[in-house]
Amino acid sequence: MNALLILLGTGLLIGLAIGLVVKFVAGPSDPLLDQVNELMPGANCGACGYPGCAGYAAAMVKQEAKPGACPSMSAESIASICQLLGVSEEKRERKVAVVFCSGDDDKATRQAFYNGVNNCRDAMQVAAGAKTCTYGCLGLGACARACPFGAIEITAKHLAVVHPELCRACGKCVQTCPKKLIRLVPASAPIHVFCSSPEKGALKRAACKGACIGCRKCSKEAQENQIRMNGFLAVVNYADPPAAEVAAVCPTGALRGNIPGGKAVVRQEEESNA
Amino acid sequence: MPEVFRFYGGVHPKQEKLARGAAIESAPLLERYTVPLQMHIGAPAKLLVQKDSKILRGQLLAEPGGFVSAPIHSPTSGTIKEVSTCLGVTGTQWPAVIIESDGEDKAADPLPPIADWQNADPEILKKRIAEAGIVGMGGASFPTHVKLSPPPDKPIDTLIINGVECEPCLTADHRLMLESPEQIIKGILIVARILGVKNIFLGIEKNKQDAVEVMMEKAKGTEIRVCPLEVRYPQGAEKQLIYALTKRKVPSGGLPMAIGCVVQNIASTCAIANAVIDGIPLYERVTTVTGTPLVSPGNWHFRVGTLYEDAVRLAGGVKEEPAKIISGGPMMGMSVYSLQIPITKNCSGILLLSPQEVSQYQSKSCIRCGRCNDTCPMQLMPGILSIQIENERFELAETWHVLDCMECGCCSYVCPAGRPLVQHMRRAKTEVIARRQAAAAKKNS
Numbered sequence A: 001m002n003a004l005l006i007l008l009g010t011g012l013l014i015g016l017a018i019g020l021v022v023k024f025v026a027g028p029s030d031p032l033l034d035q036v037n038e039l040m041p042g043a044n045c046g047a048c049g050y051p052g053c054a055g056y057a058a059a060m061v062k063q064e065a066k067p068g069a070c071p072s073m074s075a076e077s078i079a080s081i082c083q084l085l086g087v088s089e090e091k092r093e094r095k096v097a098v099v100f101c102s103g104d105d106d107k108a109t110r111q112a113f114y115n116g117v118n119n120c121r122d123a124m125q126v127a128a129g130a131k132t133c134t135y136g137c138l139g140l141g142a143c144a145r146a147c148p149f150g151a152i153e154i155t156a157k158h159l160a161v162v163h164p165e166l167c168r169a170c171g172k173c174v175q176t177c178p179k180k181l182i183r184l185v186p187a188s189a190p191i192h193v194f195c196s197s198p199e200k201g202a203l204k205r206a207a208c209k210g211a212c213i214g215c216r217k218c219s220k221e222a223q224e225n226q227i228r229m230n231g232f233l234a235v236v237n238y239a240d241p242p243a244a245e246v247a248a249v250c251p252t253g254a255l256r257g258n259i260p261g262g263k264a265v266v267r268q269e270e271e272s273n274a
Numbered sequence B: 001m002p003e004v005f006r007f008y009g010g011v012h013p014k015q016e017k018l019a020r021g022a023a024i025e026s027a028p029l030l031e032r033y034t035v036p037l038q039m040h041i042g043a044p045a046k047l048l049v050q051k052d053s054k055i056l057r058g059q060l061l062a063e064p065g066g067f068v069s070a071p072i073h074s075p076t077s078g079t080i081k082e083v084s085t086c087l088g089v090t091g092t093q094w095p096a097v098i099i100e101s102d103g104e105d106k107a108a109d110p111l112p113p114i115a116d117w118q119n120a121d122p123e124i125l126k127k128r129i130a131e132a133g134i135v136g137m138g139g140a141s142f143p144t145h146v147k148l149s150p151p152p153d154k155p156i157d158t159l160i161i162n163g164v165e166c167e168p169c170l171t172a173d174h175r176l177m178l179e180s181p182e183q184i185i186k187g188i189l190i191v192a193r194i195l196g197v198k199n200i201f202l203g204i205e206k207n208k209q210d211a212v213e214v215m216m217e218k219a220k221g222t223e224i225r226v227c228p229l230e231v232r233y234p235q236g237a238e239k240q241l242i243y244a245l246t247k248r249k250v251p252s253g254g255l256p257m258a259i260g261c262v263v264q265n266i267a268s269t270c271a272i273a274n275a276v277i278d279g280i281p282l283y284e285r286v287t288t289v290t291g292t293p294l295v296s297p298g299n300w301h302f303r304v305g306t307l308y309e310d311a312v313r314l315a316g317g318v319k320e321e322p323a324k325i326i327s328g329g330p331m332m333g334m335s336v337y338s339l340q341i342p343i344t345k346n347c348s349g350i351l352l353l354s355p356q357e358v359s360q361y362q363s364k365s366c367i368r369c370g371r372c373n374d375t376c377p378m379q380l381m382p383g384i385l386s387i388q389i390e391n392e393r394f395e396l397a398e399t400w401h402v403l404d405c406m407e408c409g410c411c412s413y414v415c416p417a418g419r420p421l422v423q424h425m426r427r428a429k430t431e432v433i434a435r436r437q438a439a440a441a442k443k444n445s
Helices: A002-024 A031-039 A052-061 A075-085 A142-146 A172-176 A201-207 A217-221 A244-249 A268-273 B122-131 B172-179 B181-195 B206-218 B238-246 B266-278 B308-314 B371-375 B382-390 B394-399 B410-414 B421-444
Strands: A095-099 A152-154 A160-162 A182-186 A191-193 A227-230 A233-236 A255-257 B032-036 B060-063 B078-087 B093-101 B158-162 B199-205 B224-229 B261-265 B284-290 B298-303 B324-327 B334-336 B349-353
Touching: A031 A052, A031 A075, A052 A075, A095 A160, A095 A172, A142 A152, A142 A172, A172 A182, A191 A233, A191 A244, A217 A227, A217 A244, A244 A255, B032 B078, B122 B181, B122 B266, B158 B181, B158 B238, B158 B266, B172 B181, B172 B206, B172 B266, B172 B284, B181 B199, B181 B206, B181 B224, B181 B261, B181 B266, B199 B206, B199 B238, B206 B224, B224 B238, B238 B261, B261 B266, B266 B284, B284 B308, B298 B308, B308 B349, B371 B382, B371 B410, B382 B394, B382 B421, B394 B421, B410 B421
Parallel strands: B158 B199, B158 B261, B199 B224, B284 B349
Antiparallel strands: A095 A182, A152 A160, A191 A255, A227 A233, B032 B093, B078 B093, B284 B298, B324 B334, B324 B349
């Protein structure tokens, strides 16, 4: 009983002391800064280049940074911040991350059994992963763990998939992917080539049923320069993206739309806790 | 009874040296060789030949791309079929040339032999070693001429020759010592002449008593001191061997030359003697092909660019499907998934393991038993480091000297929780080095 009282008493005393110090010692707060801070997304992803949301907010208030460098912020928040700070708003295109690979367990073959650390970057240290296609997604979830917004799902068939409605284009996954499979592309582009292997068509086909085999059907179907051939790999020209209907001609399904709607699966840590 | 030397930590794995009795044989000529263009640490070699050009054995295929680099010579005579890529032990594609042999194996004019090497100018000897493309053949493949060019402020007083071969299963260096001791002794004396040292140790583990006796016999009348070492892995690691023989410690992040030592591998000294006395560049090495799934494990003189597949065929093929293929020894070798990989200058062994020998387990949490700390020859704390690395705290790992880890695998070997400690260290080393390079690039720009 005594112990409990002592503990409670100490807690109260320290709490009081902290409260007093905050009240009398801390300097006056900047109401403008507080307002801007309220509007920040609070993900602290660091994509703006500042140490967290508070750092970026302070820089904006000091007029050192412009609103809009934060890829995670909603358009309304940017507009409100611009209004608060009295600066004009710059229009920017919304981007999303796309994992350019189709090789899930059904499509891509494996040539080894990997039983090491459950992280793509670790698996890279062991003969660059177990997949036959050396360019393909390892599906061990380094990008999903790096994503502050839970926008990347590792499907049950071990392929990383970005849910575009949750992606805020912070670019963390782009830096994390050891196979360099993730790029930020305009969200308005309806279809993408989900393959990154520059190998010859037959080789790719043997390693993965979902690969782009370089048949050029799509580049003929689309308008000029909408899809370009980079060796044996079709590449969407994001300055002038092709219409969604073009995807129908792809024989392997490598050219397709991003997965529509749906809710991203919870991140792996949360999953293991549940 | 001569003195026996040892170092801190380490383990004693089963030796399993199946091929220790198999004399080195010459591998027959193949129809095709796949020669990678980077078989050394440093700048990639620059290709000198094109597709369809005719080449002779020992002809220069690629010249060094800088000081820390090495040339590459053709393993046989024939035609360049293709300049493309090949699968490397890292699992990535390496630039390579594919040579179609003409079956004649005609030699190009050798480099002029330096018969009077005892009195030759050290600079000429060093130049020859660079021309012959000699690299550290124990595994690291560091260009030998760079190792033999210490800066003037780092005087070298001790030369250590590494005949330890502490990796289980491998027997290539052992057989080489038994079969070409004279050549090795000459090679050692050439290196000693280049460095101008009189203090020469040759370390050999006691499990190779026959090699110790042969080398002691042949080293009589020279300054070479043959030292039998207690059998303990990783005795053949550079820093451990230096400590065992001289009680000097290489500072963290430093090279052996910081404490006046140079370490050379047995196979490299043999290649040096071949290059200097006979003028033969390095295009051939002794490699052990071993493992229980093989019909007849053995040691062969393989030309560089021989595919693992051909090496395994030479060893009689397999009795049973191997579960694991390792390039190198079982402790430090790289796991590979294909036999379409060429033998490089630093490939000391090809090891196949049967399904019974490969255990599958799920790694568990660290139980803080501390056995990894006791066993780490670099005196790091692998268990605690691995927990930090799992949480991607690489700055902390850097301050805790993760870069001193040489990936010997002792910690993983003793860990009762089956933690993939070496894989964690390897990841952290890559990340720390990448960060350092990024920081340096930022500073320069």
